[in-house]
Amino acid sequence: LTKKSIKAPYDEESYINYVKLNNSRMKRWTKQGFIEPELAAAILAIDQPQKWILITEPWCGDAANSIPYIEKMAALNPNITIEVQLRDSESEIDNYLTNGGKSIPKLITRDTDGNDIFTWGPRPAEAQALVQKQKGSDASIDEKYGEILHWYKEDKGKSIQNEFLDLLS
Template sequence: MEAVITNQLLENAISYEQYLGLLSGLLMEEKTTGENQSEAMLNYARMNDKRMKKWTKIGKLSPETQERLLNITSPLTLLVITEGWCGDAAQNLPFIYKMTQLNPLLEMKVILRDEHPEVIDQFLTDGGRSIPKVIAVNPEDLTILGDWGPRPTVIQNEFLENKKTQERTSDEFAVYLHLWYAQDKGITLQNEFLAKLGLWNKKQQSLPVQAD
């Protein structure tokens, strides 16, 4: 597999704050990120802009999350693949951002899916370019430690089950999905992400020591 996570890619990636600013600026021009500039995508992006700003402002990390994040002792880069129209990204990224803000060893970088097909194509979900995807990278040697996404496992399983049964239409499931996020308040994501961080940290500790 060709290495797609390079130092140049990480250097050109933007911060979460820059991503929020990029989306807000595009919306002022009646645009969104990505190749699809339809009115539907613009409407999704407008809703997501509000969701991200809301959760960034009022979202809370649990005491357990805060305590366990401080146990991360090795630098870790979280490379996020997203787009402004992605509802799951808007619900989850603010909490991941808050986690990185609590421990300076964690760094969150953002790239856009449609600008980097070579990256997302190595992190497909059931053959699709589902986002968001969070790729854990050891910054010292760019080893990929794992990935997460596009949504917490419990609701992803419901999504896949509904895809088979068609019990709800796509629009009905979208309403159900965002109601679930609103009621969950990021707790399921935090618990799942902490488990991932623990695994990634263990992998880091088993990596060969780099010579000076």
Template sequence: MTTDTELKKEIAYNIRAALPKATSYEDYRKLVLALAESGDTTGDKTVSYINYTLLNNRRMKRWDKTLKITDEQMKGIKAFSGKVIWLVLTESWCGDAAHTIPAMNKIAELNPGIDLKILQRDEHPKLMDHFLTNGARSIPKLIMLDANSLEVKGEWGPRPAVAGKMVAHYKKEHGKLTAEFREELQNWYNKDKGQETFNELITLLALENVGNSANL
């Protein structure tokens, strides 16, 4: 049986092994754009994944231009005084990622203490398996790391809590997600305009900020 100490060492090893392969948000956007234009995708080369990648490129392009931070949210972002890496596991075909990663980037752009880095999930299964959601490799998964020690300080994902409850309730009632429900979920994201994602990630930063202050 793996001890807590051994598990922490294993996680640390997998993080250090994966980090050099992580890309910036700018490079990730270039990748998704190139995939969309060439009719390709990350992960399995299925027709549905290719179509999702094409759709997600349009979604991310829209959110990059239209996401708005409120004055109150800005205060929370600017109040963060630590230095962290937001390491995100995702794939170009992931619908939740197309709505939430642009929000992550918007926050990271506003505070130099946040370094957003992106990895493809299927290229890093060992790391992904340390951050499962109800036993599944659900994405996107944001892992917040201390920028110096690379210690795991928190995690977020694969979607805002409200959307997560919608998914859980529908699965309980129907067994699986249908095309109709996926459209309903996308409509929720469109109406929310990133606000739930912003608020939850700012809360994550606030918890880390309290920890940093306690150690002063």
């Protein structure tokens, strides 16, 4: 990608730091995370091609904690292909807002005719509830983000897997 093709704040130091941290988180979950057998069976049972459109940005902390699991799921079945779109570069996000906002990551699953099968995101429901609760808090952004990161560390991918199992059942 060239600078001209990206409409995002990637040159700002704070975003560069987020990208570095998120890269470490993604590597950790890619190495340590695993897909539960029941979910793996549901994914392997997909017998028709699906396109998983993943809208994200490299600075997004929720993405760093979710994308490794989404990639592991998709890798289990050759009927699943992933297309990654950057939210800030003319993606489809405007058609998939969360409470009116461009929250990411967002996964759109489509059949070969382009019909939506399901959407997921921007984070597991329990983490979303925590974010909603934090909106009324006087805690700093760093404290709020630390609480979310702690939730992801404790959850170890269980919630996203349970939600995908429900979506695929």
